[in-house]
Amino acid sequence: MKKVEEYCKVEDDALHVKVGQKDLETVTPALISFDDTNLERWILPHDDALVIELHMNRFIVKRVLIDQGNTSEIMYYKTFPKLSFTDSDLQPAEYPFFDFNANLEYPIGKITLPVRAGTRSIDMELLVVKLSLPYNIIMGRTWLHAM
Structure with missing residues (x-):
């Protein structure tokens, strides 16, 4: 043998x-690794936002902001129906959060979805809010550390 x-x-x-x-x-x-060839067109130092694409509910979601200072994963309501969801898919959200202007904001609900980046997929709870920003979703530290 x-x-x-x-x-x-x-x-x-x-x-x-x-x-x-x-x-x-x-x-x-x-x-995921980077070397000096990835910096050819960049002026350093830079502090550009990290904006990526993720796979959610059989769709590719563009304009996903990675926010290391955020502890919640947030989906904007305009994105929610585009992923084939209705309000009946939402669960109640038990707590408010502070938005980007330090105002208290109440989510309209939350939803748990499989989020895939590369070959790894994990279930994440996203708060659904009616705010208007240039991103479809904001992924915070919880998702980043889980990946």
């Missing part, structure tokens, strides 16, 4: 699975 080490080996943080001389699969862990 052959040992597992004869079929699998790890090189440069990637797992290679072989049978005889034939590669069956190479698995590389998900990694």
Whole structure:
């Protein structure tokens, strides 16, 4: 009987699975990294907002702001019906939050959705609010640390 080490080996943080001389699969862990080539057109230092696309409810949602100073995940109401939801899909939100002008804001509800970035998907609770901003969704620290 052959040992597992004869079929699998790890090189440069990637797992290679072989049978005889034939590669069956190479698995590389998900990694986001940047190097100096990513800075070719940037003037440093910069403090631009991080705006990405995420997969939610079978849709690609553009203009998602990553806000490290925010502890809640927020979906704007105008985005909510575009993801094929109705008000009956909302659950009651038990608590208010402070909006960007330090005003107390009451969400119209909350919804839990699978949020996929790359190959990783996690269920996140999003507060749905009737505010007008240039982003569809704001993802805060809770999501960022869960990923």
